[in-house]
Amino acid sequence: MSITLDQITKRYQNTPVVNDVSLDVGDGEFFVLLGASGSGKSTLLRAIAGLTGVDHGRISLHGRDVTHMSPRKREVGLVFQNYALFKHMSVADNIEFALRVRNVKAAERRERRKELLRLVALEGMDDRLPTQLSGGQQQRVAVARALAHKPQVLLMDEPFGALDAKIREELRTTIRQVQRELKISTILVTHDQEEAFALADRIGVMNLGRLLEVGRPEELYARPATRFVATFLGAANLLLARQTADGIRVGTTPVTAPLDKLWDLRVTQREHEVVAVLRPEELALAASRDSLNTIYLGNGVVESTLFTGAYERLKVRMTEPDKSAACTDGNSANGSDHLATLDVTRSQHSQRQLPLIPGQTVAVGVRRIHVLPTPLSSYVVYAKSAAKIDALKTHPFLVELATRMKTRITSQLEPQLGARTSKEHTLTPLAGVAVIQSTSHAAADLDWLLNHGASEVLLLPDALVQPRRVLIHWTDDTVRHATLAVSASVLRHVAAEATYLNILPKQDEAQKSDGMRELLDARSTAQAAHGLEMRTELHFGDVASELSKQLATNPEQMLILGVSNVDDVQERFASLLKHSHQFPVMIVYREPQGVAA
Amino acid sequence: MSRERSVLPGFGLTVGYTTFFLSAVVLLPLTAMIIKASNIDHAAFFKLLLNPEVVASYKISFGTSFLAAIINSIFGFLIAWTLTRYDFAGRKFLDALIDLPFALPTAVSGIALTAVFAQDTWLGSHLAAMGIKVVYTWVGITVALTLIGMPFVVRAVQPALAEVQRDIEDAAETLGAGRFTIFRRIIFPTILPSLLTGFAMAFARGIGEYGSVVFISGNLPMKTEITPLLIVKRLEEYKYVDAAALGCIMLGMSFVMLLSINLLQAWSRRRLFVGKRR
Secondary structure (H helix, E strand, C coil), X not given: CCEEEEEEEEEECCEEEEEEEEEEECCCCEEEEEECCCCCHHHHHHHHHCCCCCCEEEEEECCEECCCCCHHHCCEEEECCCCCCCCCCCHHHHHXXXXXXXXXXXXXXXXXXXXXXXXXXXXXXXXXXXXXXXXHHHHHHHHHHHHCCCCCEEEEECCCCCCCHHHHXXXXXXXHHHHHHHCCEEEEXXXXXXXXXXXXXXXXXXXXXXXXXXXXXXXXXXXXXXXXXXXXXXXXEEEEEEEXXXXXXXXXXXXXXXXXXXXXXXXXXXXEEEEEEECHHHEEEECCCCCCCCEEEEEEEEEEEEECCCEEEEEEEEEECCCCCCECCCCCCCCCCCCCEEEEEEEXXXXXXXXXXXXCEEEEEECCEEECCCCCCCEEEEECCHHHHHHHHCCHHHHHHHHHCCCCEEEEECCCCCCCCCCCCCCCCCCCEEEEECCCCHHHHHHHHHHCCCCEEEEECCCCCCCCEEEEEECCHHHHHHHHHHHHHHHCCCCCEEEEEEEECCCCHHHHHHHHHHHHHHHHHHHHHHCCCCEEEEEECCHHHHHHHHHHCCCCEEEEEEECXXXXXXXXXXXXXXXHHHCCEEEEECCCCCCCC | CCCCCCCCCCHHHHHHHHHHHHHHHHHHHHHHHHHHXXXXXXXXXXHHHCCHHHHHHHHHHHHHHHHHHHHHHHHHHHHHHHHHHCCCCCHXXXXXXXXXXXXXXXXXXXXXXXXXXXXXXXXXXXXXXXXXXXXXXXXXXXXXXXXXXXXXXXXXXXXXXXHCCHHHHHHHHHCCCCHHHHHHHHHHHHHHHHXXXXXXXXXXXXXXXXXXXXXXXXXXXXXXXXXXXXXXXXXXXXXXXXXHHHHHHHHHHHHHHHHHHXXXXXXXXXXXXXXXXX
16 A cells, blocks of 8 residues: 555644544555545645644555654655746756755756656746746646656645636646556545546545545445435435335335445334435436336426536426425425425437426436435434424534435424333334433433334434534444444534444453454444444443543533443433433434344 | 726826826936036035045945845844744734834934943943943944834835745645755745845935934944935035035935846846746
């Protein structure tokens, strides 16, 4: 591996801007870091170059640990968005700069310069000053300059950002050629997905300081694991659907569409809510259901059409057969069920076959549906009074979570909440994450919800919270998978660092080595199966009191707790939950297998 | 050739006004002075020019101004560096303090400096004990001119330094350059034109300075007598023609010096910003 990052974290004012990023870039690989501005991608690049220190983690280049090495010794080439050429030096002097500071002989410098100028197609420009060159040419000089000292890795920070479209494409081709010819490991940072697709061997998508997913371009596009990647790489319609034993159902329509199930979604096979990705180009429109040669999704009305050259982009509002095929995005803080509005793209060919104008009714079909492996689909607020519901629904933390997840918040008035219940197992599972206020009787409310089929419950304190650290713990292995899945999902949308706490009853050597092994195991499962990077800590003592102790150290925390026994909530964690008015708690509940059957 | 539209009224009018304004405010009084000076005949003019007292005053005026401008270039640069590169408590306050010598009547600066450096003061007596005499020597004059000229260098260099992007230094660092190399090869050449501008302005100001110097210099003929003071002295003796002649000589010398500095600066600036506009 030529570039290895191990849990790199960089904080500004206690907020992680780069959050536990681990990454391996292979020899000669062209890796593109993709993300919106502020996602931490440029900070990460600067950290690799050594221009920014890191708070945690290790960086190695070709097996050499450079974490604490000054940038001048790292042997990296860096290309900036604004070229950063030395304006008072000629092109030749710019390119030879790195060689000059290394006291390379003039003849050798000249030879290397000629070679580099040929490589970037700027032969004969040696004596020009940067100000006499066009933007594209200046960036070529910058690339040549960055390669002069034969660095081991090439880093590029939005190198095309300041160029216009045509020049951009030319330079892109040149850079790809140069990279191929030199076989130099390269990381390029960009916010432009088209650029990423065109250049990358592999793409890594960053958001809120976390590296969400890494993969080959076509792989990421076809099978994203997260909402962010699904919507950031190309356009996507996210729909809430229900997964049943025999397929998925959008609204009331059973869709037995070719569904690629990459993930073992849940341990239990009972019906539950999922997030489905429908790419606009995978949707088909027809005059009626019968003339549709794909799987029927429903009827809709064309809202708008937009001609964009090769493709036509339409917005279609679903009308039939049901209204619950709700779009996951669209802020539904007011509670009314939004009808799904789907983005559809059509080729010239299908446009000619069926010309459409706004207002027309069409049958909508779908060729391919991808289901996200996220366990968090939507939020449902539970409370005993309408006033409390309103307060909870506009809770800043919840609104932020829902907005970032592009999902909806609905509500349910539940006068029985908190009442004593007898255990019954004939439950229809509750859809989405149940949200309740954390009060002194939160444990009772929680108990009621878990006994009525809730799998995830979020307890929110009144006080405005912005967790910077998320503690993760599960009581036994039954819920490990689910807790990690929920944690991964939450942490994609909260700029917080994750720590898994393994708590063992008493401190002895045998237990300690077991505990350490569990930590490593948990970390690698989190990484491999859920794409979640987290720290791990081993503690000893009573679980509830140890968790309370950890939560008391810092007010800006959140707890994700996996339980497999409903009674645990009332018995073991009652006192912990009583203090939960200071921090948000997410309870993940899974029944032990066997009982559920 | 067509001219671009601009917010100010047409080219003719603005050029006309510029010419008129410069003539009325700058050229006219200077011409009057030269006419006045031309009343003197050649022999007398050269006799005045080569008068030992006059020659000594040139040496002091130009010498101390030059020295003060050099000092200002070094320390003014450091101040500008600190103010642009670091953010610290009281930065704004310091920044405002820089301009104070601009606003202060120069005589006040003179009184203030004398109050600090006079031999009966704490600092003055200590310096005297070390054998350093400030008041009534060229050292004192240099101190006064340094105070007066400082803002010119700081204000000239500040914007140029702010424009040296951190990216450029970062680039140099990743290419393997050490701090000293980055300064010598990257930062210094980039701000050199501005530094020269600041130097020229501080120097020019030093030559013309009168108020702050008279108190601290003691005005000893041949030793601490600056040319402007000599001119005032001639005026007080009602030798108006002599005063005008001295003025002309100063004018000529200053003009030649400033012109050469400007040419030097233009040359170095051209290296930076040459090229077609795009």
